Amino acid sequence: MKRIKESRIGVNTIVALGLIPLSGFAMDIFIPSLPDMAAKLHASPSAIQLTLSLFIISYGVSQLIVGGLLDTYGRYWPNLISMLVFSAASFVIAYSSSLQVIYAMRILQGFTIAVIAVSKRTFFLDMFKGELLKKYTSMFSVIWAIAPIVAPFLGGFFQTGWGWSSNFIFLGCFGLFFFVIELIVGGESLKAAQPFSPRTILTSYGNMLKTPDFTSGMIILGLTYAMVLLYGMCSPFLIENRLHFAPTVTGYCSLFSGVSVMIGGSLSRMLIDKPFMRKLLLASGLQLITVAVLIPLTLYYHSLWTLLLYVFLLHSAAGFIFNNLMSYCLIRFPQYAGKASGLVGGGFGIVTSIFSSLLVNTVNITNQAMLGCAYTVLVVLVLLILVKTKWKGAEEPVFKPAISGEK
Numbered sequence: 183m184k185r186i187k188e189s190r191i192g193v194n195t196i197v198a199l200g201l202i203p204l205s206g207f208a209m210d211i212f213i214p215s216l217p218d219m220a221a222k223l224h225a226s227p228s229a230i231q232l233t234l235s236l237f238i239i240s241y242g243v244s245q246l247i248v249g250g251l252l253d254t255y256g257r258y259w260p261n262l263i264s265m266l267v268f269s270a271a272s273f274v275i276a277y278s279s280s281l282q283v284i285y286a287m288r289i290l291q292g293f294t295i296a297v298i299a300v301s302k303r304t305f306f307l308d309m310f311k312g313e314l315l316k317k318y319t320s321m322f323s324v325i326w327a328i329a330p331i332v333a334p335f336l337g338g339f340f341q342t343g344w345g346w347s348s349n350f351i352f353l354g355c356f357g358l359f360f361f362v363i364e365l366i367v368g369g370e371s372l373k374a375a376q377p378f379s380p381r382t383i384l385t386s387y388g389n390m391l392k393t394p395d396f397t398s399g400m401i402i403l404g405l406t407y408a409m410v411l412l413y414g415m416c417s418p419f420l421i422e423n424r425l426h427f428a429p430t431v432t433g434y435c436s437l438f439s440g441v442s443v444m445i446g447g448s449l450s451r452m453l454i455d456k457p458f459m460r461k462l463l464l465a466s467g468l469q470l471i472t473v474a475v476l477i478p479l480t481l482y483y484h485s486l487w488t489l490l491l492y493v494f495l496l497h498s499a500a501g502f503i504f505n506n507l508m509s510y511c512l513i514r515f516p517q518y519a520g521k522a523s524g525l526v527g528g529g530f531g532i533v534t535s536i537f538s539s540l541l542v543n544t545v546n547i548t549n550q551a552m553l554g555c556a557y558t559v560l561v562v563l564v565l566l567i568l569v570k571t572k573w574k575g576a577e578e579p580v581f582k583p584a585i586s587g588e589k
Contacts, residue, residue, distance in 0.1 A: 186369035206329020215346035240292025242531025263306020269357030276350035308371035331440035339434025446501025
């Protein structure tokens with residue numbers, strides 16, 4: 183077994199950090215290309231938007247099983263194979279004219295990125311302890327946030343210059359580059375393999391899912407992230423087809439969306455000592471007021487500025503709620519910390535995909551007012567679940583940042 187050499191721990195750490203945003207890049211980079219894909223592939227907008235949903239479902243479900251497999255078979259070879267398969271799937275998408283083939287490759291991409299993401303997160307748990315581990319894991323959320331900020335901007339540039347397929351060629355080259363680096367300097371970080379026990383994993387998941395506040399928190403995480411994904415699915419058509427701007431503008435607006443989410447997450451860290459329920463209800467109430475004001479307004483007047491007002495107010499509040507509830511869920515079961523992380527990551531991804539796809543396919547989002555109506559469904563559900571759920575110790579300001587480095 184090829185183990186990581188002591189002298190190469192530093193470069194492997196850089197590689198691991200470099201791969202953390204890959205899931206966001208694979209999801210967001212081709213958002214500015216959605217109208218072009220629909221035109222070139224002779225498909226409806228909802229059919230193209232399904233490529234996002236299938237990826238998230240695959241990525242979310244795969245995380246539920248990947249952790250146990252990597253504890254048994256190691257991190258290095260599954261990660262290496264996954265990078266090569268991810269790269270191949272990206273090139274197949276780029277040169278395919280069949281929507282069914284693209285769907286299949288997006289599902290495959292979701293699985294391979296789940297393997298890559300989980301293996302790289304566990305790399306830090308394998309190699310570092312104590313304060314050094316906390317130092318690195320505290321960087322995860324910041325580095326991951328780079329993808330939804332940079333990827334659509336980069337995708338708009340590729341779309342303008344070379345068309346939708348160039349985004350997937352970039353992803354294929356990205357995967358190949360890291361595959362070669364990993365092949366040269368990488369190695370196994372797992373100290374001792376563990377027997378794979380589906381029964382133990384399922385029992386732990388069952389105990390957590392039976393706990394109302396944990397399950398409610400996971401559902402709200404999915405609903406808040408669905409707001410961001412819903413915008414990603416619809417914004418290219420609203421900006422490029424309705425407002426007649428170039429794909430690069432879609433990229434700039436998606437960058438603004440990512441910055442808004444980051445602002446909300448950063449604000450939640452600043453207000454970490456404030457009463458839990460009070461601040462979440464305030465953020466959710468702000469979202470409700472926003473849609474109540476903007477839906478009537480955008481029925482009669484809409485522009486890029488009204489769309490960005492939706493984005494800033496709703497997405498920053500979503501980022502605020504998301505970060506607080508991610509903290510809550512991760513520390514809710516300290517005895518299942520690792521499994522809780524996998525269940526939350528996979529569970530909220532599935533919820534996000536279901537609700538975003540359902541709204542895109544049932545609400546005819548052809549203007550900003552209808553986008554506001556779709557947002558309203560998510561906002562009301564979040565508020566209802568917040569109010570109806572009994573949160574354990576909710577008024578005790580004991581919640582830690584979403585990434586705490588605890589095993």
